[in-house]
Amino acid sequence: MFQISVIFFALAALATQAATASRCLPSNLPNPDVAGALILSVQAEEVHNYSAVSLGPGSNEGRRYTINFCNVTVTYTHPGWNDTINTQIWLPLEDWNGKFQALGGGGYSAGFGSTYLTFAVAQGFASASTDGGHAVGDQAIPTDLSWFLTSKNNVDWFLLEDYASKATNDLGVIGKEITKSYYHQAPKYSYFSGCSGGGRQGLLMAQEYPDVFDGILAIAPAINLEAFIPAGYWAAHVMNKNHIYPSPCEVQGFTKAAVQACDLLDGVQDGIISLPGSCNVKASDFIGDKYTCNGVQHSLSASSAKVIQAAWSGSGKAGWPGVNKDAAIDSYYVPTTCTINGTCTAGDSDLFGNWIKYAIAKDPSFPLQNMTDSIFFDMLHSSMRQYEGMIGTTNPDLSKFKANGGKMITWHGLADEAIPPNGTISYYEEVLKMDPKARDFYRFFEAPGVGHCYGGIGPIPNGALSQLMEWVEWGHAPETLHATKGSNNTARDLCPYPLRQTFVGGDSRNATSFTCVQ
Numbered sequence: 178m179f180q181i182s183v184i185f186f187a188l189a190a191l192a193t194q195a196a197t198a199s200r201c202l203p204s205n206l207p208n209p210d211v212a213g214a215l216i217l218s219v220q221a222e223e224v225h226n227y228s229a230v231s232l233g234p235g236s237n238e239g240r241r242y243t244i245n246f247c248n249v250t251v252t253y254t255h256p257g258w259n260d261t262i263n264t265q266i267w268l269p270l271e272d273w274n275g276k277f278q279a280l281g282g283g284g285y286s287a288g289f290g291s292t293y294l295t296f297a298v299a300q301g302f303a304s305a306s307t308d309g310g311h312a313v314g315d316q317a318i319p320t321d322l323s324w325f326l327t328s329k330n331n332v333d334w335f336l337l338e339d340y341a342s343k344a345t346n347d348l349g350v351i352g353k354e355i356t357k358s359y360y361h362q363a364p365k366y367s368y369f370s371g372c373s374g375g376g377r378q379g380l381l382m383a384q385e386y387p388d389v390f391d392g393i394l395a396i397a398p399a400i401n402l403e404a405f406i407p408a409g410y411w412a413a414h415v416m417n418k419n420h421i422y423p424s425p426c427e428v429q430g431f432t433k434a435a436v437q438a439c440d441l442l443d444g445v446q447d448g449i450i451s452l453p454g455s456c457n458v459k460a461s462d463f464i465g466d467k468y469t470c471n472g473v474q475h476s477l478s479a480s481s482a483k484v485i486q487a488a489w490s491g492s493g494k495a496g497w498p499g500v501n502k503d504a505a506i507d508s509y510y511v512p513t514t515c516t517i518n519g520t521c522t523a524g525d526s527d528l529f530g531n532w533i534k535y536a537i538a539k540d541p542s543f544p545l546q547n548m549t550d551s552i553f554f555d556m557l558h559s560s561m562r563q564y565e566g567m568i569g570t571t572n573p574d575l576s577k578f579k580a581n582g583g584k585m586i587t588w589h590g591l592a593d594e595a596i597p598p599n600g601t602i603s604y605y606e607e608v609l610k611m612d613p614k615a616r617d618f619y620r621f622f623e624a625p626g627v628g629h630c631y632g633g634i635g636p637i638p639n640g641a642l643s644q645l646m647e648w649v650e651w652g653h654a655p656e657t658l659h660a661t662k663g664s665n666n667t668a669r670d671l672c673p674y675p676l677r678q679t680f681v682g683g684d685s686r687n688a689t690s691f692t693c694v695q
Contacts, residue, residue, distance in 0.1 A: 281371020
């Protein structure tokens with residue numbers, strides 16, 4: 178009897194495997210219907226015991242996952258555009274949660290492939306990512322803009338539109354149709370998650386394609402990309418113009434000094450500037466303060482203070498804000514490299530510099546270090562004129578997304594070293610001006626001490642997607658976002674804007690020691 182039972186279960190397991198394998202065939206997956214697109218191919222194969230380190234957008238909880246899935250790739254073009262786009266859809270072979278999740282990209286990539294897909298499938302989602310028509314995933318360099326030009330002085334406007342909007346909408350349509358074809362039922366709920374460029378993609382979907390997703394998690398969104406990206410080069414321009422190149426140690430010395438000066442504004446000393454709007458110090462306030470580099474003590478210099486202030490204040494004339502004073506500005510805004518003898522020169526600023534070269538000058542060999550102030554501001558305003566309508570993504574009218582029952586959460590690290598959080602704050606205020614009841618479907622949370630998408634010492638809301646699903650599926654709106662994994666083992670409840678964290682006493686590592694106040 179025992180042997181018969183074993184044989185029975187073995188045969189049942191084989192039958193189940195055969196059934197899933199038969200589903201994961203191109204012949205069983207009809208071409209998705211995508212407006213304006215021509216499907217070139219649909220490929221599908223089962224993948225077993227795939228193992229990779231992965232995480233979700235806006236998370237610092239990455240680890241290795243092993244998954245089994247049906248790997249579907251839909252390749253298509255828009256006739257006349259000379260583009261070829263690949264959309265990956267990964268479908269769990271077992272324990273599908275009945276939901277679909279599209280995943281955004283970052284930098285100048287529309288998607289990150291397996292970096293996010295593995296984690297999403299491990300959580301039970303049918304998931305999808307797009308390459309937007311150029312390199313994605315492990316092969317992508319998020320700051321690469323070589324795809325932007327067909328030749329010197331000529332923008333590939335079709336590929337730019339794919340990146341800006343079209344490929345993201347196609348991602349949602351294709352992903353949901355393939356999911357329905359594979360499981361023979363439509364997903365119960367559909368979500369979008371993304372940070373940085375992916376956060377911009379999320380806002381785009383709420384603004385322009387409001388019926389595709391039930392819930393959107395749009396983290397640190399790269400809205401106003403056409404403005405903050407070239408404006409972000411201002412500090413590097415000040416360095417080049419004045420031939421002042423602070424060492425990374427000195428840059429970090431200014432940051433530490435600012436944190437010490439403004440740390441207690443929220444009532445507790447924890448290394449976090451929770452109220453950056455009240456931090457009114459200037460870089461010049463710290464001239465002469467001591468800092469240590471490689472065991473040697475130095476003084477913060479007046480010349481370097483000019484560069485640091487340029488990063489903190491922004492470019493001024495364009496009306497675009499700089500980053501907050503606890504941001505690690507040596508990453509993007511003040512990049513320098515130094516030799517062993519202490520001689521420092523300009524480092525790579527590809528995120529900002531490549532935009533100026535490819536998108537504005539339309540010349541990959543454009544000499545960034547030779548710009549005058551006049552040329553810099555001409556470049557900045559040219560970028561805004563040319564690209565705002567295509568990639569600005571700042572339409573505050575979310576009425577159709579609201580009417581469709583959509584819910585959206587945005588959070589932004591206040592110590593973001595790439596995207597100034599004040600841009601997101603300004604956008605959310607415009608949304609509230611247009612719809613004073615927008616909090617009924619869209620909530621924004623500031624994350625003190627958190628860097629770009631993750632990083633920094635502030636606690637990160639790793640469970641934001643779960644709270645979004647609670648809102649979409651059960652109507653439980655997030656009064657706070659639970660942030661439970663800061664690098665200094667702290668927990669906080671992030672406050673819905675415009676409320677701010679304030680210390681009320683107790684152990685500053687505990688969320689109960691803070692409250693949200695106006």
